Amino acid sequence: MKIAVLVKQVVDVGSVRIESATGEPKIGGSPVMNTSDAHAVSEAIDLRETTSGEVVSLSVGPRSAREELIEALATGVDSAIHVVCEELERSDSLSTARAIAEAVREEGFDVLFSGQKADDFGTGQVNLQLAEMLGIRHLSNVTTIMAHADSIHVTRDADGFPEEFDVQTPVLLILAPRDDAPKRHSSLRGMMQAKRKPVREVEPTVPMNSALTWTEPMAQRVSADRVLLEGEPVDEAAAKLASWLREHRLVR
Numbered sequence: 001m002k003i004a005v006l007v008k009q010v011v012d013v014g015s016v017r018i019e020s021a022t023g024e025p026k027i028g029g030s031p032v033m034n035t036s037d038a039h040a041v042s043e044a045i046d047l048r049e050t051t052s053g054e055v056v057s058l059s060v061g062p063r064s065a066r067e068e069l070i071e072a073l074a075t076g077v078d079s080a081i082h083v084v085c086e087e088l089e090r091s092d093s094l095s096t097a098r099a100i101a102e103a104v105r106e107e108g109f110d111v112l113f114s115g116q117k118a119d120d121f122g123t124g125q126v127n128l129q130l131a132e133m134l135g136i137r138h139l140s141n142v143t144t145i146m147a148h149a150d151s152i153h154v155t156r157d158a159d160g161f162p163e164e165f166d167v168q169t170p171v172l173l174i175l176a177p178r179d180d181a182p183k184r185h186s187s188l189r190g191m192m193q194a195k196r197k198p199v200r201e202v203e204p205t206v207p208m209n210s211a212l213t214w215t216e217p218m219a220q221r222v223s224a225d226r227v228l229l230e231g232e233p234v235d236e237a238a239a240k241l242a243s244w245l246r247e248h249r250l251v252r
Contacts (some may be wrong), residue, residue, distance in 0.1 A: 036115020
C-alpha cells in the first residue's frame with residue numbers, strides 16, 4: 001500500500017507575542033511542523049506497519065520547509081516530495097491544493113493522510129479541495145484506521161458518536177483533532193537515517209497566487225467603559241457599585 005501524508009511548516013504559535021501598543025504580532029523561535037500533521041505522520045506510519053507498504057511525506061513551502069520533511073523522515077517516513085514555493089503566503093488554499101494535486105496525481109497513492117487544519121491560517125480547506133481535484137473520496141474526523149485486504153476500516157467522530165466505515169481506496173483521511181502528543185517522534189537514530197532517505201524537489205506546475213487580498217494580522221483591540229470611584233467612603237462606594245450593577249442588570 002502506498003501512503004502519502006501532508007506536512008506543513010508553520011510558525012510556532014507558542015512563540016507569538018502581541019505588541020500592546022500596536023496590536024502587531026511578533027514571531028519568535030523557529031518554524032515547526034503543524035501540530036495535527038505530526039499526528040498524521042504517526043498514523044500513516046502505523047498503517048504502513050500493518051500493510052508492508054511505503055509512506056511518502058509531501059509539503060508545499062519554501063526551502064526551509066525541508067526541515068519538517070526531514071523530521072517526518074526521522075520519525076519513520078520512507079521518502080519525501082517537496083513542492084518548493086518561496087511565495088506561499090501569496091497563495092490561497094485553492095492554489096495550494098492544486099499544487100499538491102499535480103504533485104501526487106501520477107504517484108498512485110492508495111491512502112492520503114492530513115491533519116484537520118493548520119495552526120497558522122486554520123482554514124481546513126486544502127485537504128477537502130485536494131480530494132475534489134483528485135476525484136477521490138474523503139472522510140473527516142477520523143479517529144482510528146485499520147487495513148483490510150481490499151479496503152480501509154475507519155472510525156470517525158460524528159458529533160460525539162462513533163461511526164464505522166469500510167472505504168475503498170484511494171481515499172483521503174482527515175484526522176480528528178487530538179489533545180495528546182503523537183505516538184511517534186523523531187529520534188537521533190532516525191535523524192541519521194533520514195540523511196540517506198530521498199527528498200525529491202519539484203516546482204509548482206500551477207500559478208501560486210490568489211484572487212483574494214488581506215491585511216496584515218492584528219490582535220483584536222478590546223475596550224470598555226469604566227467607572228472609577230476615588231476618595232469615597234467604603235460603604236458609599238459599595239452602595240454606588242451595587243446600584244450600578246443593578247442598573248445594568250448584572251446582578252439581581
